[in-house]
Amino acid sequence: MVATPEKQKIETAEGKNKSDRVAVLLMGYGEVESYEDFANYNEQALNLLTAKFAPVPTWIYPPLAKLLAIFDLHEWQHQHDHFISPHNHIFEHQRKSIEKNLQEKWGDRVQVFKAFNFCKPFLPEQVLSEIKAQGFDKILIYPLLVVDSIFTSGIAVEQVNNALASLAEGEEHWLKGLRYIPSFYNEPGYLDLMAKLVDDKIKDDLADKYLPSQIGIILLNHGCPHEAKGFTSGIDESQILYELVRERLIHRYPLISVGWLNHQTPLIKWTQPNAELAAKNLMELGAKAIIFMPIGFATENHETLLDVEHIIHGLHKKSSDVTYVQMPCVNDEPEFCEMAAQWADSHIAELLSTEALTVNPALATGILDVNHHHHDHGNGHHHHH
DSSP: OOOOOOHHHHHHSTTOOGGGOEEEEEEEOOOOSSGGGHHHHHHHHHHHTGGGTSOOOGGGHHHHHHHHHHHHHIIIIIITTSOOOOHHHHHHHHHHHHHHHHHHHHGGGEEEEEEESSOTTOOHHHHHHHHHHTTOOEEEEEEOOSSOSIIIIIHHHHHHHHHHHHTOOSSSOSOOEEEEOOOOTTOHHHHHHHHHHHHHHHHHHTTTTSOGGGEEEEEEEEOOBSOSTTSOOSHHHHHHHHHHHHHHHTTTOOOEEEEEEOOOOTTOOBOSSBHHHHHHHHHHTTOSEEEEEEOSOSSOOHIIIIIHHHHHHHHHHHOTTSEEEEOOOOTTOHHHHHHHHHHHHHHHHHHHHSOOOOOOGGGOSOOOOOOOGGGOTTSSOOOOO
């Protein structure tokens, strides 16, 4: 549920005006919790995601979404025994924990709302109209996504912009302040935590059975298509994220590889090596135990659960003498939620201290402002338009 402060508190807090508050919009993908929602979810994902890299005509989205829903149903219900994604449940825990950490510092001047790209009743438009109704006029857009790309924070901003356009009325926009956190792929705290989780797991489960050089570590990133119509596709940040975590582990554990969790769409060139190939490569170099650690995902989802499980089963069939370890995402680890709140602190401070924006949407008519002085050749003639 979206937390609602008692309305009286807003009205009776003497001397505290409404714009002294910030709504943090924590954004994630969201995943279906009811199988009937598959087709609708897929259609939204096709519209927002696939359109950015695959040459698919829009009329094909509805039938394609229904076809994909049949595959999803088969995978989740039959292959994985009525799987229901824990994503939304975990995300709510993250939201609560981040809000608790922020309110310890800011009190009820800060509230954290969650929005999912593809899941009602938490679509950005629905949540923003709730934020507006509660009298907030300053927003921090905060996709809880490790890497910035057109497929993560890009679609978050696209949806927020669409919502803000449809919620504008009158001569003055209700929004008076806006900040944005695109990603946290290079935050030292996050990188240290990733390395620590792997290290702890090895100490607990593997260190007494394998030499450090026999333990293969696959750091899982979200797969990226190489072409995304000129948009940032996330490859650069994901690569840096991998290198920075690897740097923290490589001296103790020499066998480390990136493993990309790709959506193997035909005709599209995806990042390599995929997770399965990465594991085979490490085994070739003598790995007797393989750890799969998702570093490019902060919240568990069907990819980190079903796709990785599927890869491990396939590998186990061919190499049953190897030990395979599937690690969870960082999820609502208290240490992570604490740092995620800290990353928002400076932006909240700015929003609370900066003068309010005044924007009149009616004035935005599209203006051509180009520099006309490049024909002057220094002869003193200025073209006045």
